[in-house]
Amino acid sequence: MNDETNSNTPPIDENKYIALRREKLTQLREQGQAYPNDFERKEFAQELHDSYDGLNREQLEEQAVAVSFAGRMMFQRVMGKASFAHLKDMSGTLQIFVQRDAIGEEAYNAFKQSDIGDIYGVKGVLFKTRTDELTVKVSELTLLTKSLRPLPEKFHGLTDQEQKYRQRYIDLIMNEDSRRVFKIRTQTISFIRQYLTDAGFIEVETPMMQVIPGGAVARPFITHHNALDMELYLRIAPELYLKRLVVGGIEQVFEINRNFRNEGLSTRHNPEFTMLEFYQAYANYEDLMNLTEDMVRQLAKAVVGTTTIDYQGDQFDLEKPFERMTVAEAVMKYNPDLDASKLEDSDYCRSIAEGMHIKTEQSWGAGKLLIEIFEKTAEDQLMQPTFITAYPTEVSPLSRRNDENPFVTDRFEFFVGGRELANGFSELNDPEDQAERFQHQVSEKESGDDEAMHYDADYIRALEYGMPPTAGEGIGIDRLVMLLTNAPSIRDVILFPHMRPE
RNA sequence: GGGCCGUUAGCUCAGCUGGUAGAGCAGUUGACUUUUAAUCAAUUGGUCGGGCGUUCGAAUCGCCCACGGCCCA
Structure with a gap:
């Protein structure tokens, strides 16, 4: 200096x-x-x-x-x-x-x-x-x-949240519980890495700076490459690169790394967060639900020594088989007065959504409206470990359509304590269907949705070489660690959470 | 983005309807050769988050700003 x-x-x-x-x-x-x-x-x-x-x-x-x-x-x-x-x-x-x-x-x-x-x-x-x-x-x-x-004084230690986050070094010196949280975080990542490696998966690193930010629906951070004089995006997900690797013959692949999303901050959202994504060829979404259930159960035993999780006054049981139901079943469970036969009818869903004071867009179809209803009425009630399946195709641009009902995809999300911990699906490996879905996202973007996906032509080209039937999944590591450490905020499980400058 | 709450000594916190700013721990000086939030004696320490206003007088009342927490979108 x-x-x-x-x-x-x-x-x-x-x-x-x-x-x-x-x-x-x-x-x-x-x-x-x-x-x-x-x-x-x-x-x-x-x-x-x-x-x-x-x-x-x-x-x-x-x-x-x-x-x-x-x-x-x-x-x-x-x-x-x-x-x-x-x-x-x-x-x-x-x-x-x-x-x-x-x-x-x-x-x-x-x-x-x-x-x-x-x-x-x-x-x-x-x-x-x-x-x-x-x-x-x-x-x-x-x-x-x-x-x-x-x-800080020894008896009370450091309790000021802001100082704990800004000066984590003091927090770590003073608070045994903070050290415990970050130890469990490390053990969680080690366990998952070992679990997947033992199951034959190969760990890779894919670009954090991407020319086309893909693999998720989110607003990216933009940066600039001076020598090439071009804009680059910090990745919102590694998904499309990992699936290119499946095309390339790495049939079981995973990455644990940071994603960046340019969104608001909350107790559940940090602009950079850690994600596990893994892909397995010749598997489907049901195989991954089974894998997830086993991995989460064993993880809890390994790092906290029990499958009974106390979280902020609630208790979750990771030992008994995880519940499974479709989006439509969940919506009906928490809204028994709705007409189950009309949940794929956009006029019906729109009137229901508007009756719930959900702000809707004209361009939304039944699938998007149904998911809004699900998120508003069902999601935060999913306390015990639950897989929700059959997500509408409209909101699942990278997922394989269901063979019996093309309105939905072979996709699941995993919830504990009302929070989404994982998202997985049988991958869409039909390049022509994928091209159409990208096209649909592009028109969404043109009509003002700046979270909609870009058209990734090279990804389509990769699929045209042929991707085997594959299932893939992402697990939010930070939220998983929150659950295992009884942490109320994502900032408690990130060593240096994002803060406004002092 | 909206609502509510918070910001006082190094730390944890009091401070009432406006009247010279307090405690515990820590610190300083001294005593003590097995202490466990040690004990005993003495003692220092403040731009009350920042700014503007009301008032004879503001930590306290009002407005604005900053940062944080919680809830909502």
């Missing part, structure tokens, strides 16, 4: 606490290397607890276990000529016991000057206190990093 950028840096908050710590840092600089990098950390807190918590005082004393341990000081208690402190590392917390007579008067006085948040390396021998807490009796103590900013 040069001087100019420094001078452009807005001043950040300073206060007397920071000033006092800066003075201590200045002294450290005068005494030598203030930021040493030669401490050799050999043990983690948790492995020491695992190995030695079980031993009694006498056994520990006999073994005289020497350790070299480092961490952030989260707690310090000075009692005259001896002090206790807790050092926290990535794995957990370990107590240290520092005595003047063991490390010398000069070092001990320096230790008394330290602040909560300082990072220490210690060498010493393990012992147990009167209350049987595993503790390092320190023989050598090194201040590795001076902390200049005071941490």
Whole structure:
């Protein structure tokens, strides 16, 4: 960073606490290397607890276990000529016991000057206190990093939502539950990756910057490539690229990566979010429902140890077979007064929708109207794990038509707690049907729907080479993690959620 | 985009119908060689989110703005 950028840096908050710590840092600089990098950390807190918590005082004393341990000081208690402190590392917390007579008067006085948040390396021998807490009796103590900013008070921790999101590092230092959430997130992604790999799927990476944003109905972010002087779109979905790979013979393929959608923010929407998409040739949407059911059930067992999920006051059972019903069945279940035989009649659906104060467009057919009715009256009632099938063709431009009823497609969405977690279908592999559907989307776009899809000519060309019968699915990882961690907002499961600049 | 709520010390929060801004923890100084939200004594600390207005007087009332939270579209 040069001087100019420094001078452009807005001043950040300073206060007397920071000033006092800066003075201590200045002294450290005068005494030598203030930021040493030669401490050799050999043990983690948790492995020491695992190995030695079980031993009694006498056994520990006999073994005289020497350790070299480092961490952030989260707690310090000075009692005259001896002090206790807790050092926290990535794995957990370990107590240290520092005595003047063991490390010398000069070092001990320096230790008394330290602040909560300082990072220490210690060498010493393990012992147990009167209350049987595993503790390092320190023989050598090194201040590795001076902390200049005071941490939140230990009892309440950091509760301010905004600060948790903007300064996630403080949140992670202070809140065990936040660390737990992000650990479960990591474990979730690892589990899924392993599950699919074990099932013969191959993981790939496809473009995040696309010339034609496809694969979903959403508004994209636009960016610009200088050398080529052209607009590019951040992807809204990887779908069309993954299906090109199926054409190319990668018959079972998946990607876990970020999608970007230029839409409003809410507790369920972040502009960038993580999606799993996977495709399997010679499978249909029912195979994928079965796979999803098994994967979600096993995932829950693996990462939270139970298939009974407590979520914001509700309880969901992932053990018993997931319910399955069609869109039309769901609409009738929650609107028993409707005429089931007229749900494919656009005039009928329009009058019902308008009676529900749904804002409709003239161009909408029965399928779109039916989905609006479904979303308004049924979706948020789907609490227990439920697959909804038979989505109207009109709202499923990439899905294969149903053989018996071309009004609907071989598609499902998966709901838990009233929230859509997954969307899958037998893929439309008829290039001529796909071309027509794209054409329909283009006319929607021309009549003002800026979320409608573009015509992707190369994708049609790929299909013309022949894509085997295939089923594909997308699972929203963030929402899945919300469910598993009992998180009320998507921002709680994204390390650095999007915020307006301070 | 609309509605409601919030923004006060480093952190967590009080602050009534307008009258010199408070607590706990943290910090500072001192005591204490097995503490667990340690204890004891003393003590510092504020542009009350920003701006404008009403008023003799505004953290408090009104308007505007910023940021956040929740709900709705």
